[in-house]
């Protein structure tokens with residue numbers, strides 16, 4: 361059995377992913393999206409940048425082991441040869457050890473062999489004693505992110521364990537090279553080595569004993585996982601509770617201890633039964649969400665819906681606002697505004713687009729002109745991002761507070777209004793999910809925020825205007841979907857209150 365650092369990393373995020381990587385039917389995997397490929401390229405480019413920068417700052421250029429792609433054994437031999445030579449820095453070296461399964465399970469009893477592999481981004485020579493002589497190597501991983509996440513530290517500890525076996529000496533340090541102020545971050549090996557060994561043992565046991573972990577759909581993990589299609593199909597067929605908004609892994613664990621693992625049982629439960637581990641409001645929300653999905657109906661949140669209903673403005677002219685951004689450029693390149701004139705019965709879309717990054721200030725000024733032409737119009741948007749961006753742009757391109765404050769007071773976040781007022785029979789509260797449920801159709805069903813980032817990058821690279829037009833169409837549809845949602849919410853709440861009067 362073979363366990364790589366990548367599999368150990370995935371195991372920490374989702375046990376099932378590592379299981380499927382080893383035993384799953386590869387024909388069911390989805391190829392990476394354009395956005396995932398872009399992130400991968402950015403990571404590689406960032407690594408090359410850091411390596412080049414270190415050389416500029418006086419580090420010696422790195423060596424890279426030469427071996428046929430995928431031939432780990434050859435990679436490990438080539439890496440060991442470089443270590444024996446005592447080269448200063450090795451990029452993408454391969455560390456490999458083979459031994460018996462650890463732990464106390466059946467695998468160990470049967471003496472199964474396990475091959476552990478890791479490939480730190482950098483191995484750096486240090487003074488010390490090892491099998492090679494008066495030197496040893498310490499590992500560094502280069503990450504795009506700014507945070508020293510637990511899973512990165514566990515993988516760094518895994519590198520040190522393999523290094524200890526390859527060079528016959530424990531490295532005393534392991535490093536993460538992080539973006540931003542943190543720079544080189546020293547991993548606390550006293551803390552993370554024991555954690556890593558426990559994680560490694562559990563992971564190996566799962567694999568050796570072929571214990572397939574239960575499916576759990578978590579938006580953050582699953583949306584970037586190649587196994588989403590088969591996992592989602594299983595979750596759907598089981599009506600798995602992870603498909604309910606609000607059911608996180610830790611809350612699910614609690615529901616399991618209470619034996620509330622089916623939609624019916626949760627819908628029937630008294631919320632008090634879920635307390636005190638879950639707060640009253642969370643418990644009520646989960647039960648209500650289960651009822652909504654089970655009965656396929658919208659449920660009013662009595663305590664909030666009246667406040668929302670009375671606070672939702674309907675004006676002769678309303679603005680619907682949506683932004684497209686390119687986070688890696690720290691750029692908000694499209695400020696889309698749909699002007700809805702209810703009296704004239706017209707809708708006009710204004711796509712204020714920065715055709716090149718330097719145009720961001722120009723579109724900000726155009727946006728200020730446009731919204732000030734409708735000083736009484738409420739500005740609807742879906743998520744806090746739009747208001748946060750207005751604050752960011754106002755700061756970046758000094759804008760008087762007396763202009764920004766009244767502008768922000770016109771903003772209405774429909775995501776908050778919807779989630780406060782009602783529970784919907786859906787798997788999530790994204791604009792796309794709700795608007796699709798209301799019957800709204802995006803002209804390009806494949807378009808999404810991540811895809812539009814890729815389109816914009818390609819537009820900058822190629823000048824292909826069809827890409828820019830695709831983004832504008834997507835952004836306009838987002839504004840129209842927000843409009844559809846607002847009208848539905850107003851009608852729904854009015855109807856509900858008329859029935860009650």
Ligand code: SF4
Nearest residue numbers: 374377582585588591
């Ligand atoms: S789709 Fe989700 S549950 Fe399935 S393996 Fe991937 S992360 Fe795990």
